[in-house]
Amino acid sequence: MPEKSTENLVLLLDSSRSMFRRDYAPNRFEAAKKVITTFVQTRLKTEAGTQIALVTFGSKVTRVLDFINIPETILSALDEIELGGKSPLGDGLGVAVQILIGELRKVGARVPRILLISDGQYTNTAIDPVRLAKLCSGLNIYIDVIRLGAMEHFNIMKKIAQMTNGQFFYGNDVNDLIAIATKLAKNPTSAATVFDKEDARFAPLLAQIAGNLLKVGELTSDQKSLIDSLLGKNASKCIVCFSVDDPITKAPFYISGRYCPNCNQPMHINCAAMWAEQDGKRTSSEIFRCPHCFYLLRIPAEAHKTRQLHKLMRRGESEPPSSEQSDNIIYTTRGIAKDFGDRALFSACPVCLLIFEENDKVVSCGNAECNALYHENCFLKLEESRCKKCGLKMQPPP
Secondary structure, three states: OOOOOOEEEEEEEEOOHHHHOOOOOOOHHHHHHHHHHHHHHHHHHHOOOOEEEEEEEOOOEEEEEEEEOOHHHHHHHHOOOOOOOOOOHHHHHHHHHHHHHHHHOOOOOOEEEEEEEEOOOOOOOOOOHHHHHHHHHHOOOEEEEEEOOOOOOHHHHHHHHHHOOOOEEEOOOHHHHHHHHHHHHHOOOOOOOHHHOOOHHHHHHHHHHOEEOEOHHHOOHHHHHHHHHHHHHHOOOOOOOOOOOOOOOOOOHHHHEEEOOOOOOEEEHHHHHHHHHOOOOOOOOOEEEOOOOOOEEEOOHHHHHHHHHHHHHHOOOOOOOOHHHHHOEEEOEEEEHHHHOHHHHOOEOOOOOOEOOOOOEEEEOOOOOOOOEEEHHHHOOOHHHEOOOOOOEEEOOO
16 A cells, blocks of 8 residues: 655636536536545545635636545535536646745645546636646646546646646546545545755755745735834844844845745845855755744845855955856856756746746746856846846846
């Protein structure tokens, strides 16, 4: 029997009008509800630690329930779902993935999994399900599929499951579907999170899902009130250096300070970068764990530039940098995504956050410590042609 894993599982349920069809008794949607009922009751009986969320996609994508492990609450929510509209599969998957990414940022994250239940009558939207499945594959988000209804668009649902190392099932009638749900609930495939991957190729994907530190001006009124209530006079005191002013630039906290979006603890961007450098296990220079809550965070681009200048000063660079040097202009490389190999395969554009297809035209940052890749049209949107990862100014080679 496969080894069971504690999971965060998103039930992604098709609620489009095609689910009214009566080729399953009494209709496809009621059959799908029986599948969910069987699955939830069986899974939480055999693995009570599983957390389950519910998302539907039909006339709109609805986040019905956040993660919970109370079967009565989950099953009662099914009775409130409204059917109708087309079937935006890509949009539904997008929301499910977004929910799981929020959980992946937390330390000790559970195995992320999606259980997609649909008749396959999907509608094309701006989000490509196959491209999203490729991202899920890199992040170890498993997508299991239970397919019902006629066989149109059969291949894409099976392909999504195969791409993400999930399982694909098809049931001819309600009894088949219930048997499938029981089997899947009792015997999930052995799985791991993306953090269990020792391959550094996946580090760019982690940088894409990491949270952003918040500037003082980006805090909501509720966040400000909470910070003032919890921290009081220490609201501007960095949890790394225990000072208000940045130890590198000497700038006051309102300029160099940031807050963790998860625990609201304050830190200087340069202290965050120094803290990250001390982590011997990290696979990317772009990410770190919050010193307080261990939330996965992205190091701001401006911190990279400041740290580089600081290192030069420590080496005894007494001569002030020239205007060209101070701007740190670096040269780009252009090409097709497939020419960049694994760099493109396991990364996403920092502007649009979409992963690369093998024939996409891309631009590469020339900083050897960065090597960010951009879609060609996204590169044109960069402010002053500055890299969003390392902060350096880029231009084509002379």
